[in-house]
Amino acid sequence: MQGEKPKSAKELAKELTAQYLEEARTAHEHGKYVAYTTAVSPVEIFVAHDIIPIYPENHSVACITKRLCTELSEAMENEGYTSHLCAYARCDLGYRLVGKSPMGGIPDPDFLLACNAQCFTLTKWFEVLSRQYRVPLFVFDTPQWIRDQEARKSILRYCVEQLKELISALEELTGKRFDYDRLREVVRLSDEASRLYRRFLDMASYKPSPITIFDALIHMAITVYLRGTPQAVLYYRTLVDEVQQKADRGEGAVPNERFRLYWENLPIWFKFRDHFNLLASYGAAILTSLYVHAWSYEFDLQKDPLETLAENYVSVFSNVTLEERAEMALDLFRRYSLNGMIMFINRSCKAVSFAVHELRDLLSEKTGIPALVFEADMGDPRFYSEAQIRTRIEAYLETLERLEG
Amino acid sequence: MKERLLERLLEVANKPFEALKDLRAKKKVIGSTLADVPEELIHAAGLHPFLILGTNEPIRVSAALMPDNCCSLARSNLELVLAYQPDFFDGFVLSQVCDTTQHLCDIWKRRFQDRYFENFLAPRQVSRPSARQWVAVEMRRLRESLGRYAGRAITDDDLRRSIRLFNENRALLRRLYDVKRRAPGLFSNREFFDVVKAAFFMDRSEHTELLKPLVQWAEGEAEKGAADGHFPAVVAGIVVEPPQIYDLLDEVGANVVADNLPTASRYIYYDVSEEGDPIEAMAERHVSRPNFSPINDQVERIYTDLIELYREYAAQAIFYIHIKYCESQDYDLPDIKRKMREEGIPMLVVETEYQSTHLALMKTRIEAFCEAVLGRV
Numbered sequence: 001m002q003g004e005k006p007k008s009a010k011e012l013a014k015e016l017t018a019q020y021l022e023e024a025r026t027a028h029e030h031g032k033y034v035a036y037t038t039a040v041s042p043v044e045i046f047v048a049h050d051i052i053p054i055y056p057e058n059h060s061v062a063c064i065t066k067r068l069c070t071e072l073s074e075a076m077e078n079e080g081y082t083s084h085l086c087a088y089a090r091c092d093l094g095y096r097l098v099g100k101s102p103m104g105g106i107p108d109p110d111f112l113l114a115c116n117a118q119c120f121t122l123t124k125w126f127e128v129l130s131r132q133y134r135v136p137l138f139v140f141d142t143p144q145w146i147r148d149q150e151a152r153k154s155i156l157r158y159c160v161e162q163l164k165e166l167i168s169a170l171e172e173l174t175g176k177r178f179d180y181d182r183l184r185e186v187v188r189l190s191d192e193a194s195r196l197y198r199r200f201l202d203m204a205s206y207k208p209s210p211i212t213i214f215d216a217l218i219h220m221a222i223t224v225y226l227r228g229t230p231q232a233v234l235y236y237r238t239l240v241d242e243v244q245q246k247a248d249r250g251e252g253a254v255p256n257e258r259f260r261l262y263w264e265n266l267p268i269w270f271k272f273r274d275h276f277n278l279l280a281s282y283g284a285a286i287l288t289s290l291y292v293h294a295w296s297y298e299f300d301l302q303k304d305p306l307e308t309l310a311e312n313y314v315s316v317f318s319n320v321t322l323e324e325r326a327e328m329a330l331d332l333f334r335r336y337s338l339n340g341m342i343m344f345i346n347r348s349c350k351a352v353s354f355a356v357h358e359l360r361d362l363l364s365e366k367t368g369i370p371a372l373v374f375e376a377d378m379g380d381p382r383f384y385s386e387a388q389i390r391t392r393i394e395a396y397l398e399t400l401e402r403l404e405g
Numbered sequence: 406m407k408e409r410l411l412e413r414l415l416e417v418a419n420k421p422f423e424a425l426k427d428l429r430a431k432k433k434v435i436g437s438t439l440a441d442v443p444e445e446l447i448h449a450a451g452l453h454p455f456l457i458l459g460t461n462e463p464i465r466v467s468a469a470l471m472p473d474n475c476c477s478l479a480r481s482n483l484e485l486v487l488a489y490q491p492d493f494f495d496g497f498v499l500s501q502v503c504d505t506t507q508h509l510c511d512i513w514k515r516r517f518q519d520r521y522f523e524n525f526l527a528p529r530q531v532s533r534p535s536a537r538q539w540v541a542v543e544m545r546r547l548r549e550s551l552g553r554y555a556g557r558a559i560t561d562d563d564l565r566r567s568i569r570l571f572n573e574n575r576a577l578l579r580r581l582y583d584v585k586r587r588a589p590g591l592f593s594n595r596e597f598f599d600v601v602k603a604a605f606f607m608d609r610s611e612h613t614e615l616l617k618p619l620v621q622w623a624e625g626e627a628e629k630g631a632a633d634g635h636f637p638a639v640v641a642g643i644v645v646e647p648p649q650i651y652d653l654l655d656e657v658g659a660n661v662v663a664d665n666l667p668t669a670s671r672y673i674y675y676d677v678s679e680e681g682d683p684i685e686a687m688a689e690r691h692v693s694r695p696n697f698s699p700i701n702d703q704v705e706r707i708y709t710d711l712i713e714l715y716r717e718y719a720a721q722a723i724f725y726i727h728i729k730y731c732e733s734q735d736y737d738l739p740d741i742k743r744k745m746r747e748e749g750i751p752m753l754v755v756e757t758e759y760q761s762t763h764l765a766l767m768k769t770r771i772e773a774f775c776e777a778v779l780g781r782v
């Protein structure tokens with residue numbers, strides 16, 4: 001049979017990203033609106049209302065991997081901001097001053113949504129943008145998902161109430177009535193893509209693992225910005241098939257895999273390749289982190305869509321209690337047979353880093369596995385000491401080797 | 406006369422743990438952190454609310470528990486309870502307002518597993534109706550929890566009694582603030598804010614009883630205190646620590662006439678209505694308070710509030726007290742500075758850090774600012 005060869009996940013990703021950016025850039029010409037939002041947020045509501053979500057964080061990651069962070073950060077430091085802020089915010093605020101971008105920039109916002117289950121920083125950063133562009137900022141406030149069933153019920157009610165307020169704000173912005181049937185369909189698609197994404201992440205439980213966290217970090221982009229669309233479903237189906245074939249062939253991502261590691265926190269984006277190579281030379285692979293799992297949602301399609309959205313977003317790992325977060329991590333230790341952990345304290349991100357010392361204690365206590373803890377920054381080489389961190393990673397791997405005997 | 410009226414209040418403000426060391430023998434002491442924990446609820450449960458405001462003593466244990474770029478307020482709060490006052494508190498109600506406080510709660514709770522512990526999950530947005538509903542729900546949860554701990558349910562009447570007491574206390578503090586504005590010669594900034602501070606720590610009835618004669622005396626003397634040589638100023642920020650900062654303002658002749666501090670105006674302004682459901686009344690007060698940096702409100706209030714205070718009280722300068730590594734203030738500051746420049750309002754940003762504030766340097770900066778901007782030597 002004639003016909004086009006089906007596209008690989010990589011090709012699809014490229015194509016979808018280009019399409020998405022093009023659509024965002026020409027949104028106004030097509031009578032659409034652009035909203036900035038946080039990576040963890042009920043974006044399904046935007047998709048269902050024809051609003052194109054833009055993630056300044058993703059743009060900042062692109063700036064960081066192209067090594068623009070220091071330059072952009074210095075630009076905003078000259079305007080009086082401090083270098084203590086999250087590197088994403090620093091890249092973004094710097095980009096707005098000097099216009100430098102590895103991908104031709106991102107369109108300006110008509111609306112801003114910050115969900116503080118992810119972090120508090122984003123609210124403050126978006127407040128700056130709200131003043132700058134004179135556009136509304138909606139804070140979706142998600143109280144900590146404490147372990148108290150009664151409290152959880154009220155937290156959910158508060159969150160659902162806010163999603164209704166969000167919908168009213170969007171109706172006001174666009175002058176269009178919100179379509180709940182469409183939302184149901186979008187949530188269904190989002191659910192399908194999220195479950196496939198989780199299946200892809202879970203392929204790391206094979207021995208040897210066909211993927212490492214670096215694959216996860218590359219492939220999570222689509223679910224972050226296209227969940228709720230049929231394209232995202234197609235993409236993850238393709239990806240899962242590809243990785244499954246690799247697993248069936250018994251191909252590991254790292255030759256002679258010996259150490260299967262957990263990584264705490266976001267990655268050090270500009271060191272990504274170096275870390276992979278260094279670890280691989282010891283037969284070590286970082287397989288997972290709670291961070292990449294932050295997008296493996298499971299929506300309950302039997303429930304009211306606003307409720308299942310609220311439930312999923314409020315309970316993200318950065319908004320649960322420390323004990324629950326440790327349990328979430330331990331679940332990964334068990335399912336992926338992990339035997340090492342690198343705990344990165346990220347200067348940029350208080351939301352994820354603040355309680356890392358305690359988390360390490362909890363995890364080491366329960367698993368008996370030693371941990372490497374180090375401080376650096378995910379984006380800014382000024383706060384990253386190459387020699388020191390390299391030596392510590394090597395020393396840690398040697399400890400693991402010794403323990404293995 | 407003044408010295409005698411102030412003596413106990415200043416002692417409590419400056420050495421609370423010594424001055425109140427027998428507190429625990431009378432009542433169970435519940436420590437809380439900034440901001441906005443509804444103290445009336447703690448009081449109504451027959452417990453003693455005590456605001457934890459950090460320590461300037463050296464850091465010994467908390468450095469190993471949190472990253473270096475944690476604000477010193479949070480760090481020294483934890484230090485205070487772990488290293489310096491491990492036995493002072495029977496329990497805690499901690500407020501979550503930012504990433505730091507949210508995670509601090511988890512660390513804290515794990516260290517005090519034998520004590521009562523509750524989070525106060527304040528809404529971090531206050532401009533929509535849902536916030537008002539939520540804070541009432543959260544206050545009811547806290548009421549239940551405190552009641553369980555105290556072994557008796559908090560009735561509406563208990564709560565009304567506490568509200569009345571706190572309202573009375575706040576009203577007296579406002580009257581005193583009012584005299585201070587008009588009569589800067591009567592008492593210093595340090596004395597006034599120490600009097601407010603004493604309320605965070607001591608029994609509220611005792612504080613009220615001490616305030617009554619003080620306010621009466623101050624109102625009677627107000628005419629005599631309108632001394633020259635002071636200039637009216639606004640103080641902005643979260644906490645003004647170490648309190649010697651107020652001494653520095655006194656030295657340059659600044660008279661603080663207004664502020665937006667959760668440790669001053671946000672604390673004493675607006676009463677809880679004594680009509681209707683007491684929880685609803687407390688929720689109403691909660692959402693109508695002045696703007697507070699970590700709580701999202703209309704985004705321009707970070708400076709419009711200050712400009713209003715500056716104009717309303719005919720101030721000549723704003724002193725913005727910036728806690729190093731406070732992310733919330735870090736995001737606000739450049740826009741506040743720009744706005745003040747545009748409006749021609751003189752503002753000095755003073756950076757502080759528990760443990761390491763360099764007072765001599767700060768003094769030079771404040772003096773230089775007053776000289777250059779206000780022409781005062």
Ligand code: SF4
Binds near residue numbers: 057118119121266348
């Ligand atoms: S890295 Fe952390 S602080 Fe920065 S935007 Fe992401 S979650 Fe927030």
Ligand code: SF4
Binds near residue numbers: 502506699728731734
């Ligand atoms: S609001 Fe600022 S000062 Fe207060 S705990 Fe958070 S970071 Fe620290």
